[in-house]
Structure formats: C-alpha cells, structure tokens
Amino acid sequence: SYELTQPPSVSVSPGQTASITCSGDKLGDKYACWYQQKPGQSPVLVIYQDLKRPSGIPERFSGSNSGNTATLTISGTQAMDEADYYCQAWDSNTVVFGGGTKLTVL
Amino acid sequence: EVQLVESGGGLVQPGGSLRVSCAASGFTFSNYWMHWVRQDPGKGLVWVSRINSDGSSTNYADSVKGRFTISRDNAKNTLYLQMNSLRAEDTAVYYCARESYGSGSLDYWGQGTLVTVSS
Numbered sequence: 001s002y003e004l005t006q007p008p009s010v011s012v013s014p015g016q017t018a019s020i021t022c023s024g025d026k027l028g029d030k031y032a033c034w035y036q037q038k039p040g041q042s043p044v045l046v047i048y049q050d051l052k053r054p055s056g057i058p059e060r061f062s063g064s065n066s067g068n069t070a071t072l073t074i075s076g077t078q079a080m081d082e083a084d085y086y087c088q089a090w091d092s093n094t095v096v097f098g099g100g101t102k103l104t105v106l
Numbered sequence: 107e108v109q110l111v112e113s114g115g116g117l118v119q120p121g122g123s124l125r126v127s128c129a130a131s132g133f134t135f136s137n138y139w140m141h142w143v144r145q146d147p148g149k150g151l152v153w154v155s156r157i158n159s160d161g162s163s164t165n166y167a168d169s170v171k172g173r174f175t176i177s178r179d180n181a182k183n184t185l186y187l188q189m190n191s192l193r194a195e196d197t198a199v200y201y202c203a204r205e206s207y208g209s210g211s212l213d214y215w216g217q218g219t220l221v222t223v224s225s
Contacts, residue, residue, distance in 0.1 A: 031210055049209050090210050
C-alpha cells in the first residue's frame, strides 16, 4: 500500500520559515494537500492541489510538490501556527495521510 | 455556512455494532462525495471510507473492508457509517468530511464523534 512519510516534529523560531516535508513514491505525479490540526479541534485544509490556498488561509502558507517530496512552507511563522500538520494524497481510489508533523514555535 | 455534525458515537463492546451519522447543511449535499476519517486519541488521521454523490460507488480502507458500510440519504442530507464486528483498534474519533469538487482534498470537516470499543 502507498505510504506518505513525514518527520514527527519540526521546530521553528517565531518569524522564521518552517518547512515540513512529505515523502512518497512518485508523489510529484499526484496532487498533495495539507491539513492543520490544533489540539482539540478538527483538521483544517491549508493547501490543496500542491500549492493552492483555500480562502481564509494566510499567504504565509505555501506548498510545492516535485519528485518524491511535497513541502509545506510557512513563512514568518507565528505562535498561532503551532499545530500538527498532515499531508494527504490519493492512491488507487483511496485517500492516504502522512503520519503527521508536530510544529513547535519556540 | 457549511456545517457537518456527527452523532451516534459511544461505548460498544467488542464484536458489537454501531451506526454514526453526519448531518450536513449549508451546501447542496447531493452534489458532493463524502468521506469518513478516524483518529485514534493522540494519534494521526486515518482514512476510512468514501461515497460518491448519489451513493452508487464506495471505497474502503483495507482495515474496515467487510465490516463497515458507508451510505447516504440525500433527501435527509445525512451521511452514515455502519460499523459491525467492532474491535478495540476501531476506538477513535470519527470525522465526516466533504470532498472538494475536482480537487481531491477534504475542504470541510465535522467536529467528530468518539467511538470506544471496550468490554
């Protein structure tokens, strides 16, 4: 079965750029999307179709996808961005999630 | 405003059955594919199942295939997940989510309902 691999944790200082990767076989041939989940809340879509932002998502969130890796980049990271982030792609009519990355802003 | 409200979670014994529901509002429910995603407490997201807009096509994760059934009632704007032969490892918060038309992403999620399988 298809797998997406994310680092368990990433740390960033306020105002700096955070990058969260998601790796999968030929992931660049698929669309990737990203979700943010804060403690006790439901996931929120922050990036879809590799690099598009839903309305209401700040411009500091951006995405890319090439080769075997998709990347979520948060520029000028704020304390409110501290959360778990999950990548997602499709494989054979099933949805696959990465294991999640805990972003710590310190 | 799009709203998805799950209900029906609770405590069930191993081997038992439970049906969870998701009431949709604020959009034309019958136009959208819908999903169930679960999350073990403190763990990651796990996709469970998907149903197309008219209910004629479904897909399941291997872990629930043959035990869970997804369905919908477009007249009632409601999505269902019938869970049979429940196991301890099915314990999780179950979210319903709407698939964004044409993008393959899940653009709206409910608040989730907790299912606990324990004796």
